[in-house]
Amino acid sequence: MSSQTEQTKHVTSPTSASASASASASASASASASIDKSAPAPKGISTPHESATLHVAGEATYxxxxxxxxxxxxxxxxxxxxxxxxxxxxxxxxxxxxxxxxxxxxxxxxxxxxxxxxxxxxxxxxxxxxxxxxxxxxxxxxxxxxxxxxxxxxxxxxxxxxxxANITTADARAADEKVIPPMHLSRGEAAQALENAPHRLSASFSVGGQDxxxxxxxxxxxxxxxxxxxxxxxxxxxxxxxxxxxxxxxxxxxxxxxxxxxxxxxxxxxxxxxxxxxxxxxxxxxxxxxxxxxxxxxxxxxxxxTGKRHGFDYHYEVGFDDYGKLLAFKLDMTLQAGFSADLSGPVAARAITHSDNAYYLEHTDIAAYCARTNTQSNTAFRGFGGPQGIIAIEHAIDSVARQLGREPADIRAANFYGTPDSDPTIRTTPYGQVIVDNVMPSLFDDILKSSDYAARRAAIREFNQSSPVLKRGIAATPVKFGISFNVPHFNQAGALVHIYTDGSVLVNHGGTEMGQGLHSKIERAVADELGIHIKHVRSTATNTSKVPNTSATAASSGTDLNGKAAQDAARQIRQKITAFLAERDGVTVDSIHFADDTVTSSEANYRFPDIIRQAYEARVQLWSDGFYSTPKIHWDASTLTGSPFYYFAYGAAVSEVIIDTLTGEMKLLQADILHDVGNSINPAIDRGQIEGAYIQGVGWLTSEELCWNEQGKLTTHAPSTYKIPAVNDYPTKFHVELFNNQNVEDSIRRSKAVGEPPLVLGMSAFFAIRDAIGNAGSDAADKTEGLARQPELNAPATPENILRAVWEFT
The missing domain is CATH 3.90.1170.50 (Aldehyde oxidase/xanthine dehydrogenase, a/b hammerhead)
Incomplete structure (x- = not known):
């Protein structure tokens, strides 16, 4: 396996198409300053997935x-x-x-x-x-x-x-059929702020589920x-x-x-x-x-x-000023829970706590209703309600921009949370958590510059003026995603690390490998702790008789939790070996170092396998258990307030699409992504996760349509009737970069979770489609009684839905 170091890249902070974003970009630099740079985490190394060869050869055992x-x-x-x-x-x-x-x-x-x-x-x-x-x-x-x-x-x-039988959420809500009591979170005086706002608009739309x-x-x-x-x-x-x-x-x-x-x-x-x-x-x-x-x-x-991602129905009202600053936001969400509760409660809670996304909302009122329908019981899905909460505020901002005739990227940047040196008030979420490391203004500026957003916007405008049938659209959307389980006691993990007398290492932990590279990252953490090459470390099957009372590998916390537990176990063994060597050789503990498969002291150098054999013969314990529990988090489920997340992951994407206004067909032309994974443990795996999550998010919002007939039978129950993205749906140009940033919190190697947050970036494609539909109308037709008309597009934006939206808009 290759051990070549691959450092993450960071595009030089630019002057963006957004004046508002530029104004706040320099302030975000203090986020990095708050990180302890005295002992920076080692740069990530891109090594193959631990089972990559087995996958390719067809020898991996399922x-x-x-x-x-x-x-x-x-x-x-x-x-x-x-x-x-x-x-x-x-x-x-x-x-x-x-x-x-x-x-x-x-x-x-x-x-x-x-x-x-x-x-x-x-x-x-x-x-x-x-x-x-x-x-x-x-x-x-x-x-x-x-x-x-x-x-x-x-x-x-x-x-x-x-x-x-209630098949639709509308029928279930009309009958007051719910799987749990409704949830509600408010801050400030949303109703009064809406009444006093210079401008206001309201909208209803829906987003389907996903298999x-x-x-x-x-x-x-x-x-x-x-x-x-x-x-x-x-x-x-x-x-x-x-x-x-x-x-x-x-x-x-x-x-x-x-x-x-x-x-x-x-x-x-x-x-x-x-x-x-x-x-x-x-x-x-x-x-x-x-x-x-x-x-x-x-x-x-x-x-x-089996259940799916929860489909959501939305109705919102938003108040704003002449510059697009959000003054009030009122949102009502109805979830299609299915016939039983399953995980609908936590999904709804996460949707509520992500309905702010990257934006400060002084006056807000958020409600969620989990409708009981006679369909499969919907469940966890990558993002766990976060994407469904985020898309509502993104829809509102997109509509505000269109109402004012302003660039949507400017409106987004104007509403970002404050940076770490700003007033804590504008860094506090509606549920009460203070954001300590907001890098969004700088990151958003970077992606606008590196993607040539402003120039492409101008080119798209010129193209659309001369193209009566094909229309292009572009959108830039951000993500701020909270990392931790909604339920605090799930934020714990255990691990076992064994060192055998030949110097090889076996690690067992409570996380599960589903292709995301969890074992690979944990092997890296253990190898670094012991100062050995990753090839000497092997992960074994997750087993409840080895590590008990494990949490689900979910909430993007698999590496955070299990990596820290494995690191703790390896550190205990290293400390025992260090103490043995210091006493035997008469050297100080501080003089002993583990690196490059060697244990070095002020007196001698030892091959790692040799010192392990010597420690074994001296009856030093060469195995240990490790444990980790996430600090700082607390959550009151009854009031939906607290600090439920250990930290936030940030990212932004620019997507460009072209649609055919006669058929509704859509093609994703280009995607540019800049995503914050902290100090990446394995950049190659993280890039793969970002690409896959983005494409899965695009699939959710464009092609993956779930349909039930009047009798309640799912009619899209096979690949012949349910369309996931295929190779031809991949954008012709796809650029993914990792934002240069260390986690402000003491996560494993100062990394950040990468499983769920990038899926949200797929919604930039949805809003690019909405932009293209908006570009299909004439200027004269775009105004009704002085108000900008809004493209009425539901997700998924299938050809049928795009064509319907085009016809209704034009």
Whole structure:
């Protein structure tokens, strides 16, 4: 593996197209000054993903690749055909008689708790008497092969008595159907500020959900153990939660359930809580039959059963002055929760705490309503409500700019939070957290300059004047994203580090690898702590019998939490070796250093493996556990106030698009991104995460459309009907740079999370489309009673939605 150092790049701070941004750029430099530069973190090194070779060679072991034990059986699920109904009769005799079927399991056969909800117990493993969405599992078929199980599952004869089904959020809200009580956060006097504002506007729009579309579907392989327990291989982001829920379903203690996961073929939040149903179903069958059972969904069933990103409906009012300064913002959000609570509460809370994005809002009123619909129970998705909260304020600012006939980038810059040397009042979020390291003004100026934003804006204007059918648009959008779990006690992690007598190192931690490079970064942290090459460090599978009580690998906190825990474990071992060597050689502790696979003291140099052997022979402990809990955070869920985030990650993107006003087709022409990952641990992996997140964000807002028919059936349940971005959707020009910045907080190597924040940058493409649609109208048609007309575009901006918006606007 290459060890070539690759430093992050920082474009020289420019004079932007935005005068407002330029005016505040110099002030943001003090953010860096607040960082302790006396001991800067080492620069990141770009090394390949720890499993890259295995991925390319097809040798990486996923759950379905694990060699099956003798006697393994296969499970499939029998699904509801109604959105909301009572089951009046169920006849499974044909299922049971199907050749090769070993057992059929219903809710009554579950020995323990028939629940897999992560917070509220309103999510049954198997429907019992009532079904609440099309695709809800009713029974489990266990057979000699997966094909037999799936064919047999379709032989059930079930009679339903239909009940009222709310498919849309509008229907659910009209019926006051909600999964949790509504949430509300306010600061100042929004109503009065709106009344007094020189200008005001209101708008309603909607943003659809998104399927996770991980490459590896939901899968669990449950092995009964000799003591009546379960050893579960599960594609999950949350092994500990799977352990708890399986133990409850089987009515056995947690210590009789072990969950292991080496890697996932993608997760994106869809395997945080939603893997529970499949983990429990496979374990119930294995426990009942005392034989190994594998449950692997095909793509159609996966999409039919599992929840998605929450779709949102918005209505907002915004008051502002002649210069576009926001004076008041009132926002009402309705989430499509699905039939159960799942993680809708935390998702709504994060949407509320991100509805300010990068902007100071003195008077604000934010409400969120989690509507109960008879559809799949929506769940965590990369960003976890943050993107849905952010897009509302971005829509409002985009509309304010159009109303005033001003450059949207100027309006954005005019409303940024204050920089660290400014009054704390204009650095305080609506939920009460003071921002200590705002680098957004400088970062935003940089991306406007490096992307040639002003020149391209002028070129687009000239192009559109001579092009009656094809129209171009451009937009620059920022992101300020809070990093930590909404629930404070989830912000903890443990790890184990072992050094063997040959000097090789094994690390185990509570995070899960889903392709994002978590193991690679933690291996780097351990290697640096011990002063050895990363090739000597290996990560092993996440296992609940090694590190207990783990938090989900989510909230972009996997590296922050587990990296710090692993670093703590490695440091303890290094300190023990240092103390041994100092006493033996009669040197001071301060004279001993670990670097370049060598341990150096004032008296001698030792190869790392040699000193490890000597320490072992002197009976020095060469393994240790490590622990980390995130400091400073606190949160009052009842008032939605506190400091829920350890720090913020910042970024900005400029996207340019072209649309066909006759067909609604759109092409992404260019994307320029400048993103703050702090002191990058591995720049290559971070760049890959930024690129992937951006494209996934573009997919969410442009092509990935979820549709349900009137009967409540998801009709976009396969690649043939659900369009994720493909290679041709990638922009022709794609420039990604890392902002030169160290985390002001003591994160692992002063890095910042990179999993979720860059997804928000994809919305620059959505607002570029909105800009292109706005450019399709004539100046005369753009004004109604002195007010600028706004393109009415909902997301995803599919060709149909773009064409509809063009026709309505022109």
């Amino acid at each position: 759950i379905d690749d694990i060699p099956e034990l003798a006697g393994t059986l296969y499970a499939a699920l029998g699904l509801s055909e109604r959105a909301h109904a009572d089951i009046s009769n169920i006849d499974l005799s044909e299922v049971e008689a199907f050749p090769g079927v070993v057992a059929v399991i219903q809710a009554a056969d579950i020995p323990g708790d028939n629940q897999c909800g992560p917070i509220i117990k309103d999510d049954p493993i198997l429907a019992d008497g009532t079904v609440q969405y099309v695709g809800q599992p009713i029974f489990i078929v266990v057979a000699d092969s997966i094909d037999i199980a799936r064919k047999a599952s379709r032989k059930a004869n079930i009679d339903y008595q239909d009940l009222t 996770h579309f991980y490459l590896e579907g939901q899968i669990s392989y449950a092995l009964p153990t000799e003591d009546g327990g379960i050893y579960l291989h599960c594609s999950t982001q949350h092994p500990t939660e799977m352990q708890h829920l399986v133990s409850h379903a089987l009515n056995i203690p947690d210590n009789q359930v072990t969950v292991e996961i080496r890697r996932m073929g993608g997760g994106f939040g869809g395997k945080e809580s939603q893997s529970a149903l499949f983990a429990c179903a496979a374990s119930i069958a294995a426990h009942k039959l005392n034989r190994p059972v594998k449950l692997r969904l095909d793509r159609d069933d996966d999409m039919m059963i």
